[in-house]
Structure formats: structure tokens, C-alpha cells
Amino acid sequence: MKDSTLWNGVHRLAVRRGRCRGSSRLPTGVRPSAGERRAWRAAQVLVWGVGVVLLALLLFVPNVGIHAFWNGLIPVAPALLALAPGVWRNVCPMGSTALVARHAGLSRRRRISEASQARLSLVGVVLLLAIVPLRHVVLDTDGPATALAIAILALAAVVSCGHFEWKSAWCSGACPVHPVEKLYGTKPLVTVANAHCGPCERCVVTCPDSSVAMTPLSATPRPSARLAGRLMVGGFAGFVWGWFHVPDYAGGEGWSHLSTAYGLPLAGMAASLLLFTLLDYLGGPSRRRLVASAFAAAAIACYYWYRLPALVGFGPFPGDGALVDLRDSLPAWLPAASRAVTTTFFAWWFLGRSSVVRSWSIRPLERIADLGGHGVSLICGAGDAPRSGSTAPARRTS
Numbered sequence: 001m002k003d004s005t006l007w008n009g010v011h012r013l014a015v016r017r018g019r020c021r022g023s024s025r026l027p028t029g030v031r032p033s034a035g036e037r038r039a040w041r042a043a044q045v046l047v048w049g050v051g052v053v054l055l056a057l058l059l060f061v062p063n064v065g066i067h068a069f070w071n072g073l074i075p076v077a078p079a080l081l082a083l084a085p086g087v088w089r090n091v092c093p094m095g096s097t098a099l100v101a102r103h104a105g106l107s108r109r110r111r112i113s114e115a116s117q118a119r120l121s122l123v124g125v126v127l128l129l130a131i132v133p134l135r136h137v138v139l140d141t142d143g144p145a146t147a148l149a150i151a152i153l154a155l156a157a158v159v160s161c162g163h164f165e166w167k168s169a170w171c172s173g174a175c176p177v178h179p180v181e182k183l184y185g186t187k188p189l190v191t192v193a194n195a196h197c198g199p200c201e202r203c204v205v206t207c208p209d210s211s212v213a214m215t216p217l218s219a220t221p222r223p224s225a226r227l228a229g230r231l232m233v234g235g236f237a238g239f240v241w242g243w244f245h246v247p248d249y250a251g252g253e254g255w256s257h258l259s260t261a262y263g264l265p266l267a268g269m270a271a272s273l274l275l276f277t278l279l280d281y282l283g284g285p286s287r288r289r290l291v292a293s294a295f296a297a298a299a300i301a302c303y304y305w306y307r308l309p310a311l312v313g314f315g316p317f318p319g320d321g322a323l324v325d326l327r328d329s330l331p332a333w334l335p336a337a338s339r340a341v342t343t344t345f346f347a348w349w350f351l352g353r354s355s356v357v358r359s360w361s362i363r364p365l366e367r368i369a370d371l372g373g374h375g376v377s378l379i380c381g382a383g384d385a386p387r388s389g390s391t392a393p394a395r396r397t398s
């Protein structure tokens, strides 16, 4: 019997026994078919190859690399995280690189305690807030510096995934992109197969890939996780606004403008957090999700408010972040039209689709070895509690 057939047969058996929470509303743990897995592997290799080319361009043809990375790839990322976070999580080149060891059976597969996961989520937010202002200081104008930053993060990712089970330490832990994934990915357009994990080891408390309506506030009630969630939900919109009011500094000049580069985004974040706290207090628990959605919408709408016009030269600092300067050939009303479209779209995306309840990807089934043999249920519904709070290494199955 083919592996995937066996896997899906196991799933059907579990559903019949009422041990799997599969339903028509929630995605269930059916292993992707062999063809689907091959397609995802091909996509991972393709995107990984694009990542390697970008890295080479940043190092050896910095002018092209900077445009391709900062003005080509990165402006697409927030929209992709909002529309299809599961697709991004499946093909992210840094994640694919880091998880090679786990796929090859070389990871030590340690299980992280809930407290450490909470701390790692705060580390991810701190890294994000530290790295993004560095773009104005040096990264936006220096290809090798950007390549070095990516290489350092990739090394951290490889070491994390080499020690800890699946995505627990990096992709769902300290990765600085992960807080943004959780902020923007609350109402995805699609739920896809999980092309990395399998079988699911329940390595993360509230697995972001498999939980429906994931937000930064969905984390554990640990103080560090709650702080990380509030900083992102309440503060990121103001942080983005402040960031767009800092120019790019070139030639090392940025190091003498650190107070501006960090001060404006952080001041915007503080103001946004204050407003969020006030509205959250006034709205009460019943409106918490609505307020959080409004702030997520504000953050991504603010990003595209400035970023799309800047790509064609209409940014707050002409020339900064421009793919091509078309100010002389495009109509002056274009930035206003672009802002109206993107702001309306993201307001609708986050606030007008209240019935959308999806996870980023389908949780893979747990290990077949667990089926009925060790008193552990075959659980495959989305958003379930972790199987165990154990800090022992996960058992090996391959």
C-alpha cells in the first residue's frame, strides 16, 4: 500500500472512531498526496534558488540585488502573508534551509517548554524592531550588509532547527518575520497542505500553522508572549508609520542618525499602543478581536499607503525605495488612487470578512505509531491543545 494511501486510511479510521476532530468547517489532518508533496518540494527548491540568486546579487551586484530584494521581493511579502501565509510558510527559503536537517533526520528534535516558547516569541518581536530600522541606517543602501544580515539569521535558523523539533524554535519562535505573519495572517484566503511537518509532533503550544484565526494574541498566557502579542497588535501600525518618515542614509551616515532611525518608529509604536490600549479598554473583551483586526488592517494599509507610490518615485523621500522613478510620466493623482484602493481593500480584508475562519495550513496527522498503542489519541483538528507539556526530546519515528 502506498504511504499516502495508508496515511489517509489511518485518518479515515480515526474519523470513524470519533477520535479525530475533522469536520467540514475545520481542516483535518490528511497527508498530502505524493503529487502534491512533489509539487511543494519543487516550489521550495524554486524559491530557495531565487533566494540564493538574490543573495549572490546582493553580494556581487549590489545595485541590482538591493532593488530585487528590498524593492521587488519585500513589498510583495505583507500581501502574501495576509492572503496566503501557509504558502509562504511552505516555501520560505530560510525555513526550507533550516528544516533540511529535520527532513534528513539530523535534527536533535528537542522539545521546547511552553515558557521558552513564550520567551522566543518576544525575541522574534525584539529582532523585528531592531532589524527594520537598520534598513534606513545601512541595509537599504548596502547589498553586502543585507546579505550578511540574512546569513546571520539563516545561521540562527539552521542552529535552532538543528536542535529543536520542527518549527518550534525558529519558524514559530524567534524568526523576526513570524510576528508579522501572525499579525497579517488572521484571515487567509486559502488553507494549504503543510509541506514541512509530517508527522505532526505537537511541538508548538498553539501551533500557528494549524490554528484557525491565528493572531499574535492567540499565544499562551505567559507574560512574555502576551507582551509580544500586544506590542505587535497595538504597536506595529504606529511603528510602520514612523518608519516611513525616516530617510535612507548612505555611505555610513546612518550610524550617526540612530536616534532618528529608531526614535521615530518607536515613538509611533508608543502612540499606537496607547490608542490600542484605550480602545481595547473601552471595547472590552467582546470587541477585542475587532479592535485587533482594525490595528492589523491599519498596519498593512499604512505600509502600502507609502510603499506602492514609493516604488515609482512618489515616496516621502523621492528616490528612496524606488524601483523606477516615473514621476514625470505618471499622473499626479496616481498615489491617491493607489492609497484609496489598498486602504479600502485591507479594511475589507480584515474587518469586512467576519465569517472567515481558517488556518494557514492543515495540521498533518500525528505519528501512526501513536494510533491506539500508547494511550495517545490521534488528534488532527486545528487549534487543539498541545499533546504534552513535556520537555523531553520528541521520540524518533524515522
Ligand code: SF4
Pocket: 166, 167, 168, 172, 194, 197, 198, 199, 200, 201, 202, 203, 204, 207, 208, 209, 210, 363, 364
Ligand atoms: S504542525 Fe505540528 S509539527 Fe508542525 S509546527 Fe505545528 S505543532 Fe509542530
